Amino acid sequence: MAKPFTRKGVVQIAEIANGLIDPILAKRAGINTLLLGSWDEIAGEQFAGCSRPERIRWPRQDGPDETGGSFSPGLLTVACEGARALFLMHQEAELISRVNSFFGFRAISQIRIVQKPIHTPSRKPGARPLDADETNRLAGMLADVEDPRLREALTRLGAGVISRRPKRQD
Numbered sequence: 001m002a003k004p005f006t007r008k009g010v011v012q013i014a015e016i017a018n019g020l021i022d023p024i025l026a027k028r029a030g031i032n033t034l035l036l037g038s039w040d041e042i043a044g045e046q047f048a049g050c051s052r053p054e055r056i057r058w059p060r061q062d063g064p065d066e067t068g069g070s071f072s073p074g075l076l077t078v079a080c081e082g083a084r085a086l087f088l089m090h091q092e093a094e095l096i097s098r099v100n101s102f103f104g105f106r107a108i109s110q111i112r113i114v115q116k117p118i119h120t121p122s123r124k125p126g127a128r129p130l131d132a133d134e135t136n137r138l139a140g141m142l143a144d145v146e147d148p149r150l151r152e153a154l155t156r157l158g159a160g161v162i163s164r165r166p167k168r169q170d
Helices: 013-029 033-043 084-090 092-103 132-141 148-164
Strands: 051-057 074-080 108-115
Touching: 033 051, 033 092, 074 084, 074 092, 084 092, 084 108, 092 108, 132 148
Parallel strands: 074 108
Antiparallel strands: 051 074
């Protein structure tokens, strides 16, 4: 396992999680978290929300092939919702090219499309609006921040944090 990226002794949790998840994904599905995380860019705007990679099946290799190498491109299984699968089939060659560009070599030679629902994470309902006292208190905390863009960003962050807490009963 590669050493996680650190910044001044701090290890990013995503690096730890990917290091734990990648071997399992590779063994069971032949894919990795980097492919899953980059799928929206690979699939493009048209198919990002309605498709996802499910697995890559690599052909069994008994020995070197006729070119002396032992690698053969795999079969990528992509889940796609309903009628969008037909449109994805027409874009198969382009998708193969994009996936291979992502890997940096000819990793995929075929795509198998299966129709099934794609569950996208649902967004939580919006936070409640702040009342006047909460807005004034937040503005008071940020009064000394000189940079207007920083103050605006901190205001959004503070509003999000405060609005998730139950209202104080003073």
